[in-house]
Amino acid sequence: MPQTKRTLKGVLGGLLGLVGLSAVAGVLVTAAVTPAIAVAGVTGSQALTIFDNLPNSLTPGAPMEPTTIYANGTDGKPFQLAKFYDQNRVPVSFDQVSPLLYDAILSSEDKSFYEHGGVNLGATVKAVVDNVRGTSSRGASTISQQFVKNVLIQECEWDVKPTLKNGEANPEYANQLQACWTEATEAKGADGIERKLQEMRYAIQIEKDFSKNDILLGYLNVANFGGQTYGIEAAANRYFGTTAKNLTLGQAATLAGIVQNPNRFRIDRAEGTNSKADGYADTKVRRNYVLNRMLQNGQITEAQYKEASEAPIVANIKSTAQGCSAAGAQAYFCQYVRAVIENDEAFGKTQSERQETLRRGGLKIYTSLDMRIQQPGVDAMNELAPTFVPEATYAASGVTIEATTGRVLAIVQNTKFNETSKAAAGETSLVYAADQDHNGSGGFGPGSSYKLFTLLDWLEKGHSVNENLNGAVRNGGSYKLTTCGKQSTVAAKNAGGNFRKNRGFAGTPMSFTAQSLNTGYYAMAEKLDLCDINKMAERLGVHEGDMGSVTSSNGLFESTLGSKSIAPLQMASAYATVANQGKFCQPRVIDKVVNTAGEEMPVPKSTCTQVIPPEVAATAAHALQGVMSATGRDARLGDGVPLIGKTGTNESTGTAMATASTKTATFIFSGFDKDMTADSIPFEKRKRIERTYGPSGMQLSQIRFPLSRAMQGAANAVYGGDRFPQPDRDLTRRVMKDLPDVVGKSIDEATGILREAGFSVQVGDPVDSEIGQGLVAEQNPGAGRAPAGATVTLRPSSGKKPGAAAPEAEGTVPNVTGAKYNQAKAALEKLGFGVSEDGCNGGSTVSGQDPAADTKAPAGTEVALSCGDDG
Numbered sequence: 001m002p003q004t005k006r007t008l009k010g011v012l013g014g015l016l017g018l019v020g021l022s023a024v025a026g027v028l029v030t031a032a033v034t035p036a037i038a039v040a041g042v043t044g045s046q047a048l049t050i051f052d053n054l055p056n057s058l059t060p061g062a063p064m065e066p067t068t069i070y071a072n073g074t075d076g077k078p079f080q081l082a083k084f085y086d087q088n089r090v091p092v093s094f095d096q097v098s099p100l101l102y103d104a105i106l107s108s109e110d111k112s113f114y115e116h117g118g119v120n121l122g123a124t125v126k127a128v129v130d131n132v133r134g135t136s137s138r139g140a141s142t143i144s145q146q147f148v149k150n151v152l153i154q155e156c157e158w159d160v161k162p163t164l165k166n167g168e169a170n171p172e173y174a175n176q177l178q179a180c181w182t183e184a185t186e187a188k189g190a191d192g193i194e195r196k197l198q199e200m201r202y203a204i205q206i207e208k209d210f211s212k213n214d215i216l217l218g219y220l221n222v223a224n225f226g227g228q229t230y231g232i233e234a235a236a237n238r239y240f241g242t243t244a245k246n247l248t249l250g251q252a253a254t255l256a257g258i259v260q261n262p263n264r265f266r267i268d269r270a271e272g273t274n275s276k277a278d279g280y281a282d283t284k285v286r287r288n289y290v291l292n293r294m295l296q297n298g299q300i301t302e303a304q305y306k307e308a309s310e311a312p313i314v315a316n317i318k319s320t321a322q323g324c325s326a327a328g329a330q331a332y333f334c335q336y337v338r339a340v341i342e343n344d345e346a347f348g349k350t351q352s353e354r355q356e357t358l359r360r361g362g363l364k365i366y367t368s369l370d371m372r373i374q375q376p377g378v379d380a381m382n383e384l385a386p387t388f389v390p391e392a393t394y395a396a397s398g399v400t401i402e403a404t405t406g407r408v409l410a411i412v413q414n415t416k417f418n419e420t421s422k423a424a425a426g427e428t429s430l431v432y433a434a435d436q437d438h439n440g441s442g443g444f445g446p447g448s449s450y451k452l453f454t455l456l457d458w459l460e461k462g463h464s465v466n467e468n469l470n471g472a473v474r475n476g477g478s479y480k481l482t483t484c485g486k487q488s489t490v491a492a493k494n495a496g497g498n499f500r501k502n503r504g505f506a507g508t509p510m511s512f513t514a515q516s517l518n519t520g521y522y523a524m525a526e527k528l529d530l531c532d533i534n535k536m537a538e539r540l541g542v543h544e545g546d547m548g549s550v551t552s553s554n555g556l557f558e559s560t561l562g563s564k565s566i567a568p569l570q571m572a573s574a575y576a577t578v579a580n581q582g583k584f585c586q587p588r589v590i591d592k593v594v595n596t597a598g599e600e601m602p603v604p605k606s607t608c609t610q611v612i613p614p615e616v617a618a619t620a621a622h623a624l625q626g627v628m629s630a631t632g633r634d635a636r637l638g639d640g641v642p643l644i645g646k647t648g649t650n651e652s653t654g655t656a657m658a659t660a661s662t663k664t665a666t667f668i669f670s671g672f673d674k675d676m677t678a679d680s681i682p683f684e685k686r687k688r689i690e691r692t693y694g695p696s697g698m699q700l701s702q703i704r705f706p707l708s709r710a711m712q713g714a715a716n717a718v719y720g721g722d723r724f725p726q727p728d729r730d731l732t733r734r735v736m737k738d739l740p741d742v743v744g745k746s747i748d749e750a751t752g753i754l755r756e757a758g759f760s761v762q763v764g765d766p767v768d769s770e771i772g773q774g775l776v777a778e779q780n781p782g783a784g785r786a787p788a789g790a791t792v793t794l795r796p797s798s799g800k801k802p803g804a805a806a807p808e809a810e811g812t813v814p815n816v817t818g819a820k821y822n823q824a825k826a827a828l829e830k831l832g833f834g835v836s837e838d839g840c841n842g843g844s845t846v847s848g849q850d851p852a853a854d855t856k857a858p859a860g861t862e863v864a865l866s867c868g869d870d871g
Contacts, residue, residue, distance in 0.1 A: 058202040060151045062596055063222045063230070064158070065089050065362025066322070069337055071330060071369035078366055082327045082334050086162060086359045088320050090233040091221045091596075094213050097232060098247045102216065103300075104256035107293035110143040113216065118144040118207035119200045144203040147219040149184050152202075154222055156180035162359060163352045220244075223259050226266025228320065239267050241316035249300065250287070250308045257286035267315045280313045287313065324417065324429075329378045331417035332431045333369050336408070337589050339431075339438040341365070344604040346593075362596040367589050368407035373400050373664075373714045377412035380710035384703040385414035385670065388426030389693045392672050392686075395444065395654075396703065397432035399569050400666045400711045402719065403576035406585030406606055408569070409664065410711060432669070435545050435567040443545020443565035444669050447648030448516045449656045450562025452574060453537040455623060458509060458524050459616045459731050460536070465509045465623050467735045468789030470760025471520030472504040473497055479522055483554050484531040490556050495522060499649060506760055506791040514626035516647055521560045523760075530559040539611045540574040540584050542566060562648065568656075568667045575658045576665035578624065579644065581725065582617035583608045615728035622727035628659075634705035635659055637713050641721035649701070657704040659712045661721025666712040668704040734787055741783035742794070743776050750776045750794055760791040766798040773799025813863060815853030817846050821867055824849075834862035841867075 066085035070078040106113050112120060120142050141149065160176040163169055170176075184195070206215060225235035232244045232255065239258075240251050247255070258265040265283040269275040274282040288309045295305040324334035341347050341358050348354035357363065377398050385396040396414035401407060411433045419429035434440030459465070474492035481488050496518065498504055504519040505511075512520030525533070534551045542550055545565045557563055569587055577584040588606040595601050624644035628636055632645040641661050648656030654671010672686070690700040740757055742750035751761045769777035777797035781790065811831055816824035821840040828835050840846070844867035851857050 058148060058151065058205060060147075060206075060218060060222075061155065061158070062362070063087070063089060063091070063154050064360040065091065065596055067341075067358050067361055067363045067365060069327075069334060070364065070366045071333070071374075072367075072371060074371045074375060076372075081330055081367070081369070082324050083322050084338075084358045085228065085322055086157075087224075087230040088228050088234045088238070088322070089221070089230040090237070091231060092217075092233045092244055094217050095245075097217070097220060097244045098252055100249050100252040101220075101232065101244060101247055101255065103294055103297075104252045104290050105216075105220070105259070106143070107297045107299060108256050108290040109146065109260070110141075111293070111297055113143045114212055116142060118142060118203035141199065142203060143219055144206055144215055145199045147215050147222070148199050148202040148206060150219065150222045150224075153180050153184045153224075156183065158360070161352055161356065163355050165350065165352055224262045225255065225258050226262040226268070229266075234320075237318055238320055239315055239317065241318045249291075249304060250311055250313070253290040253294070253308065254283060254287045254313055256290045257283060260286065267313060268317050276315065280315070284313055323419070325419065327417075329412070330369060330374060331429075332413045332433070333367070333374070333408070333411040333589070335417075335429060335431050335439040336411060336434050337365065337367055339434070340589055340604055343437060346602050346604045363601070364594040365590055366592040366594075368402075368409060368591055369411075369589070370409040370718070372718045373711060374410040374412065376714040377410050377707070377711040380707050381412045381414055384695050384698075384706055385700070386426075386693050387414055387416060389689055390425075391689055394672060394689075394693070394700070395432050395441070396668075396670045396700075396707070397444075397568050398666065398668045398707050398711050399433040399572050400664055400715050401569070401572050401576055401587060403579040403660060403663055403665050404583075404585070404608075406573065406576070406587050406608065407591070408587055408589045409715065411569075412711070433568045435543065435547060435570065437547055440567055441545060443567045444656075444671060445564065445648075445650030445653040446562040446566050446571050446656050446669075447650035447654075448518070448561060449571055449575075449646045449648030449658045449667075450537070450564070450566075451513070451516070451521050451560060452578070452620070452624075452646060452658075453533050453540070453542075454521055454524055454528065454560050455509060455513060455620050456540075456578075456612055456616060457528050457533050457536045459619050460612065461528060461532075462731075463509075463524075463527065464731055464733050464735050464788075465513075465619060465727075466732055468506065468508055468760070468787050468791070469512075469520065469523040470506045470762075470789070470791055471512055471517050471523050472506060473519055479526055479556060481526060481556060482529045485529065495556050496561070506762075508789075510623050510626060513623045513646075514630035516627075516631045518561060522556065525556060525560050530554045530556065533559045536612075537574065540577045541586065542570045542574055563650065568669050571656070571658060572665050572667035575644070575646070575660045575667065577611060578617050578620050579660040579662050579665055579724075580608075580617075581614045582610055582612040584611045614725070615731065618725040619727040619731040621724040622732065625724065632657065632659070634702070635708040635712070637709055637716065639713060639716050641716040642723055643712070643721070644724065647704075655701045655704050657708045659708050661712070661716055661719075662724060663719040663721045664712070664715035666708055666715065668707045668711070670700055670704050670707070735789070736785045737788045739781060739783055739786040739790075739792065742779055743783075744771055745776050746774065747776060747794060747796055750779070754792050758788050759786070760789060762791055762793050764793045764795040767795045768800045768802045769797040770801055771797040773797050810856050811859055813849070813851050813853060813855045813857050813861075815849075816863075816865070817849055817853065819846050820844070821846055821865065824865060828863050832859040833857070834860060836862050836864045838864065838866045840865055 064087040066083045066088055068083050069081045071081040073079045157177055157180050160173065160180065161170055162173050220232040222231065224230050229235050229238045235255050236242050236244045236247055264274065265286055267280045267283055271277050274280055291305050291309050294300045295302065324331040324338060327334040338358070342351060342354050347357045381396065381398065386394065388394055394414070398412045399408065400410040402409055411431065413432050416427045417429060418427035429439065431438060431440045436442065477492045478489045479492060479495060481490055498518045504517055507520060509524060531551060531554050534554055537550050544550060545567045550564055573584065573587055585608040586606045588604065590603050593601040593603055621644045624646055625642065627645045627647065628643050631647045635645055635657050637643065643659050643661055645657070645659040650671070654669060657668045659666050694700040695703065737758055739759065740753050742753055747763060754761050767777050771777045774796050776794050778795040780793045813833065814827055814831065816827055821837065821844040822842040824846045825835045846865050846867055848866040850864045851861065
């Protein structure tokens, strides 16, 4: 059984090695090594100094360990989401290994481990001589020497990089790893002798610096057990689905046998030599050798030996799947985390260093993923969105973040995760919610959800949400714009209209926002600088999906209606900023990082910054709350948590829905890949696809609403939400301005004056007036103080003075005698005659008329009607 103290014999053996390595070398050379070295071509003088010239200090470093990523379960407790490794290893402490395993290893590999001082001189000398003479290839290494060998292999492997400096995969990685093993285990001749002597020297030093138990445990934690399985705990789990502490006698003997030649004796092959097909024949022979050694050393009984040696090897292979593919529906969140690790300098200065940290650093990374929001989102996505549609590249994505911290709580997607080159339709490794720096796609069109930035710029410039503007369609008109300080004009016909050809209306930003009126927002944009709108978006963390700046294109349509390609996560962050009283929190997915020593490490930097004034955010939220009773009403929840929201429709790609409480924000996109523009999928075809492949009774464009309800509703249930702050009084004021007097001016001149003063204009019917024909005869409201942006109705003069006789024209007076008075009056007026009456009312019967019927009379002649008693 393992011991913690050495025997006197062991101490003396160790001292023998430490008295002076040159003396040991001399003994070794005199006894046996000199002839062997001579055979290998080494001179006697070299042999006398070879020990002295070897390094004498080895400090075992930390072995490669997997990095494990954790998420928060529905019970709020962390669970393993994924692992990344070059070597699958789970280090254990001494008491976490079965004594049977210690006995099996020591019996078969080094039965005198607790007696020698690190080197078994007699066995080693014989092995060296036999190796040089070619009569045997046995190693005769002690556990201490094997530990040294594995440490040296590990050091060599640390220097082999899986990726090149540019981040590309190293094509020679496997060959270079194999070279590490070969150099440490198979060197022959003089090199082989020098390697063996080096192992001896290091082993003696290791025995001085560490206890026997530490050396034995270190060996079991570092040793390879076949393929990427390293260390006894990972081996027990991989091959038998158990732990090192719970190994049976047969399992312990099998693993002790595997470590002697890992890739030959591994038991996870289904076919071929030494596989399940032949009962792992070679491994069984090796296992039984180990069992026999245990029997000979008195560590098991004859009965135990018989039972264990006759039993077949029964493997219980557990998958060692690594990477995000093991994360199931959470794989896309995992991909985002992976990108953060590979890109952020918190994990290394270069990308290759960061990738090495991911696969070798043994970090425990605790993420922000919350299954209480993620799982409802996954369930809703599975129910509502097809994985793919045959006629186009369909994409659906949902993301929820914590508004007050930027923590990403959930990422869901319609596709199946597949990062191989053989991905089928509906399979991808791209994260639709993310930008290209985070394993994302090129982004998607946010549509009218981008109007948020026009609204915020409008408010920051001091405009009120209750300012009146003419948001009607301008047939034949144009928009006078400012772009980066330069003036320009865009014809209304080139700017695009409203959804479903809505004619628009005169109103306020409050109503324009609730109804998502494009032409209303064009009217707002006329009073702003288009570049400032996009700069506002940039301040709230928004950039193009390909990492380009949203300020690089500043046209009217793209600046106000969002014809850009933006990742859903950036849009969610923008709405979270409004909900967080104007503080933008950078999206983050990592809460805590713990290293192999159990110490917390710095996490990627993330800041929350006040990017818009609180009063602007509060007033914008006030306007966005109106959306939830209008265009966004299908995303309402009725759970008592106040929400802001905004819909988005991009005719070329798809639809979006943004919602946010004061605690969390959600953004949903449903549509087509950014490359599938209106040119490649005609509008009518796209609508047919949406009808055909949408869930029962619903088009694909409408699944944004139930998806939003599922994710935002789950977030509300967990994180809650408060009332939004009251809007700013000045930014909700009814703005009054001086309304100029334009009576007597031409319609064109009057229109220019009024628009320059900030009013909208419409022209009414002509009116009789002393003013010249065509000039403004009336304006309503009249000159004075009026609401800013109010619509002024102008009525031109007809050119006829009030009360003036109409131009002479004759007509025939019809016969209305006997008709009811109201019918008679209508018939006469229709022909241009006036009417006077004597004792008539609506139901009276006309008994007489003057002029008489069929009389010729000028237009406008008054016909006097008299009525009799109806009885």
